[in-house]
Amino acid sequence: MKKMFGIWMVIVFGLILVLAACGEKSQEDVVEKLESKLEAMNGYKAKAEMKMNTGQEDQKYNINIWHKKKDFYRVELTNEQDKKGSQIILKNEDGVFVLSPALNKSFKFQKEWPENGSQPYLYQSLVNDVMKDKEASFKVSDNYYIFETKTNYQSNNNLPYQEIYFDKKTYTPVMVKVLDKDKKALVEVNFSEFDTNPTFNDDDFSMEKNMTSGLTDAPVSGEGEADAFTVVFPLDMAGSELVEQKEVELENGQRVIMTFSGEKNFTLIEEKMEVIPTMSSPQVVDGEIVNLGHSIGALSGNTIEWSNNGMNFILASDELNKEELIDVAKSVQGKEVK
Numbered sequence: 001m002k003k004m005f006g007i008w009m010v011i012v013f014g015l016i017l018v019l020a021a022c023g024e025k026s027q028e029d030v031v032e033k034l035e036s037k038l039e040a041m042n043g044y045k046a047k048a049e050m051k052m053n054t055g056q057e058d059q060k061y062n063i064n065i066w067h068k069k070k071d072f073y074r075v076e077l078t079n080e081q082d083k084k085g086s087q088i089i090l091k092n093e094d095g096v097f098v099l100s101p102a103l104n105k106s107f108k109f110q111k112e113w114p115e116n117g118s119q120p121y122l123y124q125s126l127v128n129d130v131m132k133d134k135e136a137s138f139k140v141s142d143n144y145y146i147f148e149t150k151t152n153y154q155s156n157n158n159l160p161y162q163e164i165y166f167d168k169k170t171y172t173p174v175m176v177k178v179l180d181k182d183k184k185a186l187v188e189v190n191f192s193e194f195d196t197n198p199t200f201n202d203d204d205f206s207m208e209k210n211m212t213s214g215l216t217d218a219p220v221s222g223e224g225e226a227d228a229f230t231v232v233f234p235l236d237m238a239g240s241e242l243v244e245q246k247e248v249e250l251e252n253g254q255r256v257i258m259t260f261s262g263e264k265n266f267t268l269i270e271e272k273m274e275v276i277p278t279m280s281s282p283q284v285v286d287g288e289i290v291n292l293g294h295s296i297g298a299l300s301g302n303t304i305e306w307s308n309n310g311m312n313f314i315l316a317s318d319e320l321n322k323e324e325l326i327d328v329a330k331s332v333q334g335k336e337v338k
Contacts, residue, residue: 027138030145030166034127037171037196043068044172045198048121048191050077052293054159057333059293063121063189066198072205073114075121079294084310087296089113089289092205097282098289098296100307101211103273106282107298107305113289118151118162120176120189126164143168151178155290155299155326159186172196207282229254229272230311236331238324239263264324266317268332272310292330304329 025033043066050061059079066074071091078086085102096109119125130136133149140146144165151162161179166172172194178187203209233242240262248255253273260266287300297306303316304325315329 024140025145027136030138030171031130033171034166035131038124038127041069041196043072043198043200044123045193045195046121046123046172046191047193048189050121050187050189052187052291054156054186054293054330057294065121066200066204067122067124068200068205073122074205074210077296079308082295082309084308087307088210089296090205090207090210092207094207096289097207098298099207099210103307103310103312104211105307105312106207106211108282108284109289109298110284110286111288116288117154120162120178120187123173123194126173126176129162130164140168144174145171154288155322157323170194170196230309231256232270232311232313232332233258234260234268234328234331235333236328237262238266238320238328240265264317264319266315266320266325266328269314269316271312273312290326290329292326294330294333297329299326308332 073091177185244259255271
């Protein structure tokens with residue numbers, strides 16, 4: 001009996017060793033594999049959907065992401081609620097740009113992007129966040145390696161964590177959940193395609209090509225009720241109220257200047273051009289790119305400028321701090337058709 005028991009113990013112990021040898025990779029193994037895969041790649045093309053519920057209304061983006069090693073990026077974001085075309089974040093040898101092709105409008109940024117903060121739709125940003133966070137948690141499911149890491153959103157301290165799902169076979173991202181302080185997901189990015197062996201044309205990252213992309217799909221001004229001038233009000237007024245609304249007729253459009261006064265004074269300018277101006281040099285911004293939910297904005301000092309649904313917006317205040325300025329800009333969604 002003792003001999004039989006000893007044989008069974010040997011068998012069980014052998015099985016344990018086999019299972020351990022064939023077991024899941026450790027957190028260190030996965031991080032090392034992610035790092036080596038990122039280093040070996042010459043670029044990628046990916047498609048994703050990003051859902052955001054960080055403002056008063058949920059927003060949904062379709063995103064096309066192109067990266068060419070080492071420092072070329074093209075991120076096209078199309079907001080389902082914006083009928084006037086997409087915005088493009090472009091990085092090439094000339095700098096970093098935010099383009100609104102349908103409006104022939106462009107901003108150039110002097111600060112480093114994407115290295116200056118977390119980007120939930122960029123592979124290298126996700127891997128870097130995993131590598132930097134020595135306290136990152138790690139889980140394994142049937143199909144995914146799952147990390148929870150700290151984030152670095154310079155313009156939003158309310159999203160301190162993220163949960164990243166990497167495919168166990170390809171080590172590419174499948175889903176990213178950006179979490180608030182209570183670990184509630186406010187942003188979710190779901191990748192539908194990820195090509196790690198892409199081809200690019202020589203001019204894919206050029207300013208000229210990208211400023212003309214999608215223009216044929218943009219609605220023509222003057223067609224239908226959607227092109228009526230629409231005054232859009234902030235739902236978050238930072239304890240202030242509208243005290244003056246001044247309308248200005250422009251040579252090729254209209255402008256409304258709204259003054260808000262109270263706890264924090266600020267000015268909101270909205271304008272719509274009936275004729276799209278010819279392409280000019282990009283406006284240089286000594287600031288940063290901010291995602292406002294409804295659009296991508298340019299934050300510089302005490303001013304945010306953005307385009308949405310065929311209109312240009314400028315929000316300025318000497319009294320709102322950076323986060324308050326962004327919160328008010330995010331909330332500019334309440335509409336009144338003129």
